[in-house]
Amino acid sequence: MKPITTESHEHDPPADAGWDYSPAPERTPVPIDESYGLFIDGSMRAPLSRKRFETINPATEDVLSSIADAGAKDVDAAVQAAKKAQGPWARLKASERAKYLYRIARRIQERSRELAVLETMDGGKPIKESRDVDLPLTAQHFFYHAGWADKLAYAFPGRTPKPIGVCGQIIPWNFPLMMAAWKLAPALACGNTCVLKPAETTSLTALKLAEILQEVDLPPGVVNIVTGAGATGAALAEHPDVRKVAFTGSTEVGKVLARSVAGTSKKLTLELGGKSPNIIFADAAIDQAVEGVVSSIWFNQGHVCCAGSRLFVEESVVDEVVDKLRHRMQSLRVGDPLDKNTDIGAINSAEQLKTIERYVDAGEHEGAIMHEFSGQALPDKGYWHRPCFFTGVQPSHVIAREEIFGPVLSVMTFRTPEEAISRANNTPYGLAAGVWTNTGSKVFEIARKLDAGVVWCNTYNTFDAASPFGGFKESGFGREGGRHGLQSYVKF
Ligand code: NAI
Numbered sequence: 001m002k003p004i005t006t007e008s009h010e011h012d013p014p015a016d017a018g019w020d021y022s023p024a025p026e027r028t029p030v031p032i033d034e035s036y037g038l039f040i041d042g043s044m045r046a047p048l049s050r051k052r053f054e055t056i057n058p059a060t061e062d063v064l065s066s067i068a069d070a071g072a073k074d075v076d077a078a079v080q081a082a083k084k085a086q087g088p089w090a091r092l093k094a095s096e097r098a099k100y101l102y103r104i105a106r107r108i109q110e111r112s113r114e115l116a117v118l119e120t121m122d123g124g125k126p127i128k129e130s131r132d133v134d135l136p137l138t139a140q141h142f143f144y145h146a147g148w149a150d151k152l153a154y155a156f157p158g159r160t161p162k163p164i165g166v167c168g169q170i171i172p173w174n175f176p177l178m179m180a181a182w183k184l185a186p187a188l189a190c191g192n193t194c195v196l197k198p199a200e201t202t203s204l205t206a207l208k209l210a211e212i213l214q215e216v217d218l219p220p221g222v223v224n225i226v227t228g229a230g231a232t233g234a235a236l237a238e239h240p241d242v243r244k245v246a247f248t249g250s251t252e253v254g255k256v257l258a259r260s261v262a263g264t265s266k267k268l269t270l271e272l273g274g275k276s277p278n279i280i281f282a283d284a285a286i287d288q289a290v291e292g293v294v295s296s297i298w299f300n301q302g303h304v305c306c307a308g309s310r311l312f313v314e315e316s317v318v319d320e321v322v323d324k325l326r327h328r329m330q331s332l333r334v335g336d337p338l339d340k341n342t343d344i345g346a347i348n349s350a351e352q353l354k355t356i357e358r359y360v361d362a363g364e365h366e367g368a369i370m371h372e373f374s375g376q377a378l379p380d381k382g383y384w385h386r387p388c389f390f391t392g393v394q395p396s397h398v399i400a401r402e403e404i405f406g407p408v409l410s411v412m413t414f415r416t417p418e419e420a421i422s423r424a425n426n427t428p429y430g431l432a433a434g435v436w437t438n439t440g441s442k443v444f445e446i447a448r449k450l451d452a453g454v455v456w457c458n459t460y461n462t463f464d465a466a467s468p469f470g471g472f473k474e475s476g477f478g479r480e481g482g483r484h485g486l487q488s489y490v491k492f
């Protein structure tokens with residue numbers, strides 16, 4: 001190991017200046033079964049389909065476990081179990097329903113280290129994120145909705161909210177357990193029952209959650225978990241006894257689901273992709289803004305639907321911002337996701353890595369200038385992408401228009417607030433945005449004019465179960481979290 005020096009010129013990459021870190025691997029043991037079944041009617045069952053697939057650790061390519069690939073008959077069994085359980089669950093005293101949610105939340109807290117490690121192993125995200133972001137927010141979502149269960153009349157004054165029935169919930173791989181909580185907690189609080197389908201690359205924490213549901217004696221059938229890929233999701237969404245479909249994932253699949261639900265009485269909420277803008281004004285606290293940009297695009301390898309993937313900087317400060325961004329990028333730690341020092345972990349799958357590489361090639365091909373991380377060498381095995389950003393980006397470039405879902409940032413400039421707004425809104429998406437300025441009036445003015453479900457001011461990626469999250473335009477519709485989120489799980 002190189003000696004640690006305390007002297008380093010501000011703009012030298014610390015790696016070159018002799019900085020090194022001792023490895024600090026997370027060693028909490030996590031029991032993983034060799035194979036898993038489907039969680040239906042309160043117990044684990046072998047799939048009727050008899051089909052299985054492997055889930056791997058994207059940082060090592062090691063096989064972690066064999067996962068059941070649920071077919072249409074399995075999905076039907078899960079939906080029937082949910083249907084049977086729904087009446088009794090809805091008739092249960094609301095304060096009793098709340099107790100189950102509180103128990104789930106507490107058990108998640110008690111087992112949070114184990115769950116965080118497993119999330120990192122199955123999905124590739126850094127342990128410091130799964131431990132400090134995913135798990136606390138997962139527990140928080142159950143606690144928050146436990147509080148609503150017996151107060152729904154106050155959420156909808158003068159009306160009588162009733163449960164919808166069986167909810168089919170399909171979630172992605174970027175925040176597996178947290179997305180499960182975002183879907184399950186409000187549905188259960190409102191008296192619905194659920195069939196949840198995790199993403200095929202990250203099923204393991206959902207299956208651990210099934211263990212927790214057994215530990216807290218949740219009545220059988222109230223939550224069912226079916227694993228599998230797109231075909232399993234399609235079978236769930238198309239099942240005639242599913243009354244509501246909730247989806248988070250790609251805009252492409254969101255459109256397929258919208259078509260499959262059209263003409264039925266099913267309710268639908270979609271939380272899709274984004275191309276969210278961060279806008280830095282010259283009067284902003286630049287260091288703080290750069291830190292916000294770092295977390296908005298490089299957090300979780302850029303596998304974030306609301307990632308701030310387009311950066312608009314007021315022209316007079318662009319050199320300063322780019323300089324600081326480059327410096328900060330070079331100080332990131334990229335590598336073993338189980339190392340507590342790691343900032344950027346593994347890309348979730350070989351497929352996603354190819355997508356990111358294709359976009360980076362397109363950016364260079366179209367003439368944008370790439371600034372790439374030059375720090376530590378990447379591990380030999382696994383799927384990795386160095387954090388990078390592009391300058392010289394034109395609004396017409398594909399990297400400025402399409403969702404990349406990787407650690408790739410496009411930097412552009414503006415001269416007036418009007419130009420910032422029109423450029424930021426020039427996208428088919430509308431999920432989130434960030435505004436960085438020291439002028440309070442500008443914050444309100446700009447936030448009002450941005451087409452985005454969430455606008456963060458002088459911060460980014462700040463979440464709270466009480467605050468609704470969701471998009472406009474091709475980023476989807478419906479909200480998750482807060483009183484608004486409950487609305488998707490009741491009828492009147
Ligand atoms: P995807 O949209 O295919 O997968 C999300 C979930 O939908 C998974 O559980 C998947 O099994 C399921 N699914 C796939 N096809 C389905 C169908 N026809 N019917 C029902 N369910 C179906 O996303 P994918 O392929 O993993 O990633 C592709 C791109 O999507 C990414 O590059 C990224 O741009 C975007 N994405 C956005 C996410 C978000 O949080 N908004 C999350 C994941 C991906």
Ligand code: MG
Binds near residue numbers: 057202
């Ligand atoms: Mg995996």
